[in-house]
Amino acid sequence: MARRKKRKEIFALGNEAVVEGALLAGCSFYGGYPITPSTEIMEIMSARLPKTEDGVFIQLEDEIASMGAIIGASLAGRKAMTATSGPGFSLMQENLGYAIMAETPVVLVNVMRGGPSTGLPTCPAQGDVQQARWGTHGDHPIIVLSASNVQECLEMTITAFNMAEKYRTPVILLLDEVTAHTREKIEIPNEGEFEVFSRTIPSMPPEWYKPYEETVRGVSPMPPIGSGYRFHVTGLTHDRNGFPSQRPEEVVELMERIHRKIDQFFYDIQLVEEIDTDDADVVVIAYGCVARSAELAVQQARENGVKAGLLKLKTLFPYPRRHTERVLAHAKSLIVPEMNMGQMSREVKRVNMGRVPVRTINRIDGQIVTPSEILKVIMQG
Amino acid sequence: MKSPQELDRFEIRFSGLGGQGIITLGKIMGQGLALGHGYNVTQTQSYGPEARGGSSRCDLVISSKPISYPKAESLDLLVALSQEACNTYYPYLKSGGVLVVESDLVKQSPTNRFLGLPFTNLAKDKIGIAQAMNTVVLGSLSFLLPFVNQGTMRKSLESVLPSKIKAINTKAFNLGYRLAKKQWGDDVGDVWRDEEDLTRR
Amino acid sequence: MSEITGNEIIHQYLRHNKKFPHVLCAGCGHGIVLGTLIRSIHSLGIPRDDVVVVAGIGCSGRLAVYVDFNTIHTTHGRALTFATGIKMANPKLNVITIMGDGDALSIGGNHLIHAARRNIGVTALVLNNNIYGMTGGQSSPATPLGSTTMTSPYGQLDKSFDTVELAKGAGANYVARGTVFHVRKLEKIMTEAIARPGFSLVEAITPCHTQYGRKNKYKSPVDMYKWMKKAAISVERYEELPEDQREDRLPIGVFVAKDRPGFEERYFAMKAEFQKKTVKGGK
Numbered sequence: 001m002a003r004r005k006k007r008k009e010i011f012a013l014g015n016e017a018v019v020e021g022a023l024l025a026g027c028s029f030y031g032g033y034p035i036t037p038s039t040e041i042m043e044i045m046s047a048r049l050p051k052t053e054d055g056v057f058i059q060l061e062d063e064i065a066s067m068g069a070i071i072g073a074s075l076a077g078r079k080a081m082t083a084t085s086g087p088g089f090s091l092m093q094e095n096l097g098y099a100i101m102a103e104t105p106v107v108l109v110n111v112m113r114g115g116p117s118t119g120l121p122t123c124p125a126q127g128d129v130q131q132a133r134w135g136t137h138g139d140h141p142i143i144v145l146s147a148s149n150v151q152e153c154l155e156m157t158i159t160a161f162n163m164a165e166k167y168r169t170p171v172i173l174l175l176d177e178v179t180a181h182t183r184e185k186i187e188i189p190n191e192g193e194f195e196v197f198s199r200t201i202p203s204m205p206p207e208w209y210k211p212y213e214e215t216v217r218g219v220s221p222m223p224p225i226g227s228g229y230r231f232h233v234t235g236l237t238h239d240r241n242g243f244p245s246q247r248p249e250e251v252v253e254l255m256e257r258i259h260r261k262i263d264q265f266f267y268d269i270q271l272v273e274e275i276d277t278d279d280a281d282v283v284v285i286a287y288g289c290v291a292r293s294a295e296l297a298v299q300q301a302r303e304n305g306v307k308a309g310l311l312k313l314k315t316l317f318p319y320p321r322r323h324t325e326r327v328l329a330h331a332k333s334l335i336v337p338e339m340n341m342g343q344m345s346r347e348v349k350r351v352n353m354g355r356v357p358v359r360t361i362n363r364i365d366g367q368i369v370t371p372s373e374i375l376k377v378i379m380q381g
Numbered sequence: 382m383k384s385p386q387e388l389d390r391f392e393i394r395f396s397g398l399g400g401q402g403i404i405t406l407g408k409i410m411g412q413g414l415a416l417g418h419g420y421n422v423t424q425t426q427s428y429g430p431e432a433r434g435g436s437s438r439c440d441l442v443i444s445s446k447p448i449s450y451p452k453a454e455s456l457d458l459l460v461a462l463s464q465e466a467c468n469t470y471y472p473y474l475k476s477g478g479v480l481v482v483e484s485d486l487v488k489q490s491p492t493n494r495f496l497g498l499p500f501t502n503l504a505k506d507k508i509g510i511a512q513a514m515n516t517v518v519l520g521s522l523s524f525l526l527p528f529v530n531q532g533t534m535r536k537s538l539e540s541v542l543p544s545k546i547k548a549i550n551t552k553a554f555n556l557g558y559r560l561a562k563k564q565w566g567d568d569v570g571d572v573w574r575d576e577e578d579l580t581r582r
Numbered sequence: 583m584s585e586i587t588g589n590e591i592i593h594q595y596l597r598h599n600k601k602f603p604h605v606l607c608a609g610c611g612h613g614i615v616l617g618t619l620i621r622s623i624h625s626l627g628i629p630r631d632d633v634v635v636v637a638g639i640g641c642s643g644r645l646a647v648y649v650d651f652n653t654i655h656t657t658h659g660r661a662l663t664f665a666t667g668i669k670m671a672n673p674k675l676n677v678i679t680i681m682g683d684g685d686a687l688s689i690g691g692n693h694l695i696h697a698a699r700r701n702i703g704v705t706a707l708v709l710n711n712n713i714y715g716m717t718g719g720q721s722s723p724a725t726p727l728g729s730t731t732m733t734s735p736y737g738q739l740d741k742s743f744d745t746v747e748l749a750k751g752a753g754a755n756y757v758a759r760g761t762v763f764h765v766r767k768l769e770k771i772m773t774e775a776i777a778r779p780g781f782s783l784v785e786a787i788t789p790c791h792t793q794y795g796r797k798n799k800y801k802s803p804v805d806m807y808k809w810m811k812k813a814a815i816s817v818e819r820y821e822e823l824p825e826d827q828r829e830d831r832l833p834i835g836v837f838v839a840k841d842r843p844g845f846e847e848r849y850f851a852m853k854a855e856f857q858k859k860t861v862k863g864g865k
Binding site for chain 3: 029031050051055056058060061062064065066067068069070071072073074075076077078080094095098224225226227228230231232233234235236241243244
Binding site for chain 2: 009010011149178181182183184185289292293295296299368370371372
């Protein structure tokens with residue numbers, strides 16, 4: 001086998017790694033508004049994108065406009081993204097729903113800080129988990145990913161773009177202030193070492209094309225605006241042509257399809273990493289920076305003779321039910337540490353259905369859950 | 382270059398006042414250790430109002446193995462460049478850990494086992510600009526820490542600086558290294574040279 | 583394209599696979615604006631694949647679906663944000679936004695002033711009918727002082743926005759006002775607005791008898807058109823009027839006509855500079 005080309009190494013912030021990942025994934029449009037602690041993503045994009053072949057960077061007047069601009073850019077054929085934090089994420093919710101309804105691929109990075117409201121602008125939290133799931137109004141599917149270290153920031157940003165393009169849907173990447181503001185050595189993968197997925201473009205004549213066709217996969221090809229396929233895009237419930245409709249049978253067809261196109265590909269979308277779970281009696285389920293604390297705690301518990309394991313969630317929604325079920329086959333208890341009052345533990349409990357005790361560790365003081373806090377609960381048995 | 386010394390979560394905290402270049406110091410040292418020396422390094426810092434004046438803090442965790450928890454919990458080395466920082470963070474220093482202070486700004490050390498140099502005045506008097514203080518510290522620490530290769534760290538420093546301030550920083554780095562060697566003595570880093578001591582948790 | 587005129591032109595541009603009838607009431611002026619827009623685009627000879635109509639929410643927002651262009655019906659007040667993204671993503675496209683007065687001046691007011699300030703190459707049509715029509719006649723920022731609406735049953739207390747002055751103040755490249763009574767003039771300014779670089783704004787005064795006129799002493803839609811005929815005066819003549827005779831008059835015409843390059847032109851010029859340097863530096 002030919003020797004692998006050496007990868008470039010850089011010492012980078014989580015936020016910088018997001019930019020590297022986005023550019024590798026083919027992102028050519030960034031629209032945003034500065035907000036701590038996500039701002040570095042925007043600053044670096046403003047320097048990098050204008051120097052790429054077709055990159056566009058624009059600073060908008062607010063987060064509402066940012067979301068509108070990236071949806072517009074995506075409709076015009078670009079891989080587009082924005083990044084924000086708590087208050088900005090709230091402002092983006094309306095147009096996020098539009099992107100879901102109009103099936104427009106975009107990537108939204110939310111670097112979580114303490115809330116509610118202005119909260120703790122410079123401190124980490126994981127309080128936006130359920131907002132990411134249910135923040136925009138109406139019944140809707142959503143893909144929410146997370147990352148717990150700087151290398152994963154790069155990788156999960158690529159994954160976010162790939163999923164957005166593959167499923168014609170917005171994808172949210174939830175980071176936290178710790179992960180975004182930690183510097184680590186990361187490897188930049190070489191071309192060909194990672195998958196890049198781009199939306200399919202229709203090849204049929206324009207008069208045959210239906211932008212919201214009912215298909216098995218549930219995802220229609222998506223032409224860029226201006227390529228000869230003229231169609232209507234709306235946030236109203238619509239028929240297969242995109243024209244507004246209130247007919248119950250058309251409404252239900254659309255709603256079922258936008259859910260199905262994501263639900264049925266759970267094996268592709270639900271990503272986790274398992275550490276020592278195979279024989280674990282106690283399994284910690286964690287995500288983001290807390291997963292790093294949990295990893296150390298699990299290691300220390302093993303050194304102390306307790307069979308502990310870690311199920312690290314890289315996909316938060318749709319919730320990785322399958323992996324949780326597998327862990328539940330032998331685990332005697334679950335621990336869910338998180339920097340909120342218990343948002344992901346709700347999902348864990350829904351899958352657990354009372355089978356084993358689920359203990360939660362919750363911090364809402366703007367501080368990371370430490371390994372020793374988790375270890376203490378593990379050692380309680 | 383000889384193979385790097387085995388490290389298991391060696392934790393450093395740089396602390397002091399906003400404007401002293403503490404975050405830059407941590408960034409450059411972290412980069413040098415990660416890219417130049419091949420260690421795993423996580424660098425975290427305090428953000429927020431305190432980063433714009435007031436106090437400032439920057440942590441490094443250095444390890445030969447992958448690092449799980451990215452923050453510093455019990456410090457092997459505390460660098461305190463202000464009295465307040467010294468008071469605040471001294472309790473986090475593990476037993477046997479080393480305290481390095483700015484000897485003009487830290488008037489009252491919480492322990493009599495510490496290493497000091499008047500970094501700010503050295504930068505002002507010998508280099509000509511107070512802003513080079515953090516580079517003087519970097520030079521001194523490159524002498525103190527047995528796993529840091531002086532040449533590699535200097536090269537790493539030069540690689541991140543704009544060309545017009547490169548020469549002056551190289552001078553500051555060398556000054557720090559030289560003075561640490563002279564004042565602190567050749568065997569000052571021996572506490573960490575003992576490999577068994579380092580790998581014990 | 584073969585020589586076609588009047589209604590024939592409009593017919594050519596309507597979507598025949600879209601279910602009609604449309605949502606507009608009898609006497610509404612919105613259809614006249616849409617017809618004017620079609621004739622303007624036709625007269626400029628822009629291929630329909632290159633036209634993007636981006637609409638907001640409200641009666642005006644519903645216009646996009648009827649025409650055979652690339653059409654996007656966005657969220658309330660946000661048409662200009664989508665349009666900005668589209669124009670920056672593909673500057674070759676002719677991007678036209680259709681917004682109502684509530685859309686453009688109230689919920690989307692911030693986007694309007696920034697689109698003007700930024701001078702993004704988008705044409706903004708503000709269809710001002712002085713009311714929130716689709717939701718049943720609530721007061722908008724363009725509702726005249728004293729008017730009765732569903733949310734100002736005792737009379738509108740606050741002064742209405744002057745769209746033209748607002749756009750001028752925000753630095754728009756081209757600002758004009760017309761009415762659906764003065765159709766030829768409206769077509770002329772709309773055509774000019776679309777052809778210009780940078781941000782152009784056209785305010786089209788269009789009556790809503792159903793939600794506004796009926797409650798404000800206009801007996802029929804015809805009365806509202808009569809009011810437009812009487813109140814409208816060319817901006818040139820308006821300027822000559824003494825201050826005390828200006829009240830109740832509605833100046834129409836072109837208020838600002840500059841040729842500053844659009845934001846997208848400046849952005850891509852900057853990019854081209856970088857590319858030149860890279861080519862040079864590569865040697």
